[in-house]
Amino acid sequence: xxxxxxxxxxxxxxxxxxxxxxxxxxxxxxxxxxxxxxxxxxxxxxxxxxxxxxxxxxxxxxxxxxxxxxxxxxxxxxxxxxxxxxxxxxxxxxxxxxxxxxxxxxxxxxxxxxxxxxxxxxxxxxxxxxxxxxxxxxxxxxxxxxxxxxxxxxxxxxxxxxxxxxxxxxxxxxxxxxxxxxxxxxxxxxxxxxxxxxxxxxxxxxxxxxxxxxxxxxxxxxxxxxxxxxxxxxxxxxxxxxxxxxxxxxxxxxxxxxxxxxxxxxxxxxxxxxxxxxxxxxxxx
Ligand code: HPA
Numbered sequence: 001x002x003x004x005x006x007x008x009x010x011x012x013x014x015x016x017x018x019x020x021x022x023x024x025x026x027x028x029x030x031x032x033x034x035x036x037x038x039x040x041x042x043x044x045x046x047x048x049x050x051x052x053x054x055x056x057x058x059x060x061x062x063x064x065x066x067x068x069x070x071x072x073x074x075x076x077x078x079x080x081x082x083x084x085x086x087x088x089x090x091x092x093x094x095x096x097x098x099x100x101x102x103x104x105x106x107x108x109x110x111x112x113x114x115x116x117x118x119x120x121x122x123x124x125x126x127x128x129x130x131x132x133x134x135x136x137x138x139x140x141x142x143x144x145x146x147x148x149x150x151x152x153x154x155x156x157x158x159x160x161x162x163x164x165x166x167x168x169x170x171x172x173x174x175x176x177x178x179x180x181x182x183x184x185x186x187x188x189x190x191x192x193x194x195x196x197x198x199x200x201x202x203x204x205x206x207x208x209x210x211x212x213x214x215x216x217x218x219x220x221x222x223x224x225x226x227x228x229x230x231x232x233x234x235x236x237x238x239x240x241x242x243x244x245x246x247x248x249x250x251x252x253x254x255x256x257x258x259x260x261x262x263x264x265x266x267x268x269x270x271x272x273x274x275x276x277x278x279x280x281x282x283x284x285x
Contacts, residue, residue: 011099011106012154014060018103019110021058026051028075030084032277033105033113033233035224037089037120039262040240043270044087047076055088058107062100064088073104078277084108091219093198098148102227106157109231115172115280116233118225119269121262122218123200124241125210126190131244132265134187134272136176137168137237140222141193141214148223149230158230167225172236172276179275185268190215192239194222203247210247217245238272240265 009017022028028050036044055061055071064071074085086108090101105116122135129135153160173189180187193214195201201209201217209217216239228235242261243253 010154012156014103015106015110017059018061018107022053022073022107022111025053025057026075028082028084028111030075030082030108030111030113032078032081032083032115032117032280033086033108034083034117034273035086035089035119037220037240037262039121039259040119040266040269041070041087042266043273044070044072044074044085046270047074047078047083047085049074049076051075060103062090062096062103064090065094078274080282081277081280083277084111084113089220092144092146092196092223093219098146098223099151101223102148105224105227106231109233114232114234116224116228116235117238117273117276118221118235119238119240120218120221121242121258122192122216122239123243123245124215125206125217125245126215127244127246129188129190129215129241129244131241131261133241134185134265134268135190135216135239135241136173136187137192137216137221137239138173138189139191140167140225140237141191141212142222142226144194144196144222148227158232162229164229167229167235168237169234172234175279176236176238176272176276179279180272183271183275185272185275187272190239192216192218192221192237195219200253201245203250206245206247206250216241236276238269240269
């Protein structure tokens, strides 16, 4: 968005201010940033914590308004890696612009993180999937009708026309599959289609999306992955299938049910993330 408000500092300056406040509260240098999706907050409870910072003390951070999402940054250690967890994320359906939704991603990059793990609860369009399956995202389709990079480009943050041939790192995907195999965690692969929500999809839309080549549908992740590319992250995307979107046998779903399924599959996601981080080379990133 073009910033016409003379009292609103530039995106670059807002990122720096937010990072400075975080550095004051947590002398931290995370290598890996992890975004937890709907109902997937368990990892943030379990890890060895160095610091916890509520979003509402960080300048320019949006407020988390959605059920199933806390609103805090958790700094800690997994294996030998310093990590920062976004315990609660932002969505376009809350009324936030894509720039606001992805602001924290830029701040996490500013803090020094180079690897971004984005998780989400998603609908399964691929009928080979079952409820509770973990799916590694190989690619996405931006069906949100917007783009977080629209507006004046600040070259300090990234280039004007970022390449999108590999928004999700092949290298990290392979490491995640290796970690999953070692730990006997079944994982699938899939293409994620991002919509704004908040309503779920009609049968005709599910049919249409399957025909487009999507395996998963959800209301997040795409803006973060795009900014991930722009900001120079290597990104790993992981979905948990919370409902099966079979247009010919569609049953009504409720958000409580989606959250329950995400909660149930959460420990599997936690151990995948944990073992993936243990697979990362010690100094290469
Ligand atoms: N559609 C969109 N978002 C979702 C779904 C869905 O079916 N399930 C979980 N998040």
